[in-house]
Amino acid sequence: MSEHAFRERDPLPWALVLSAAVTAFLIWLIYFKSPAVEGGAWTSVLPAVNATLNSLCAVCLVAGYVSIRRGRRRVHKRFMLSALGFSALFLAGYVTYHHVHGDTPFTGRGVVRPIYFAVLISHVVLSVVMLPLILSTVALALGERFPRHKKLARFTLPIWLYVSLTGVVIFFFLAAYN
Template identity: 45%
Template sequence: MEATSLVEKDKNANRLINIVSIAVPLVVALMLGIRQKFDLGSWTTYLPHINGVINSLTSVLLVIGYYFIRQKNVTAHRRTMMTAFTLGAFFLVNYVLYHISNESTPFGGEGWIRPVYYFLLISHIALSVVVLWFVLRAVYFALTKQFVLHKKMTRWALPIWLYVSTTGVIVYLMIKPYYTH
């Protein structure tokens, strides 16, 4: 009975993870396509800067969380990774709030830096779309104490997530001089 219950629970969780992993990027893409911006106040102009800090903290937390698990400090690892996950959710909310209320800032760099910026931006965006599925599965496996599956999933989730959060900081620093506010 218990094994059947776990299989059913896993099936439902997998379905939910798949739906969320598809819905979130679709909603963000649709939201970015909306030409009409909503006036949420001038405070939203600070959100890219806050998100730069959030991505920086997330990158550091991912490395620290990896260190903790290598040291077999499961409690510190769990706390660190759940903090990184929470920051990721907070980033997403801020990102949506910024983009529904502000025009995107064009990159003004010229010369060799321009293709570097766009390579980082495009790879960051593409991997940010897929990382959610890996992260949600890794978190689910950890919370349900399926540690063998958690470890298999984090082999992909960690490097992709670390790349996405780190390139998010780099892209932010590269475009920061072009913000008008």
């Protein structure tokens, strides 16, 4: 898409359509599709790789925020686009892992169980909300509509940070209890 298109159009409608398609695909992948029958032994490393990608994303988000507060726009842009890249790689790793393994049940018992599910549910709900927010925030920035970008980014940034950090927390929960 040309920069011209970013400048002309309101990004929210197509961001919502694209996000709804991605969300529907993920629901099918995780809850309805049967795990792949063969191959994919190498994918057991993916949860650790995905958690690393989430951590790198969180680092870029914080660095991107610090740079814009210091007025360093080009550095801000680079960090935020890197955060986007790490999240996209995470999504690819996540989809590959779930294609092979399906859903991962949590076997922890006692007090840790409600804590895990509170983190998991908030993570899942906010990850759905986050998708159209990220796409719109980036599109507004690339279209140089900075006042609107700044307004929307105030919601996008904390939600994105929460989702990437809780992604890492969930990885450690599953590693410790499964």
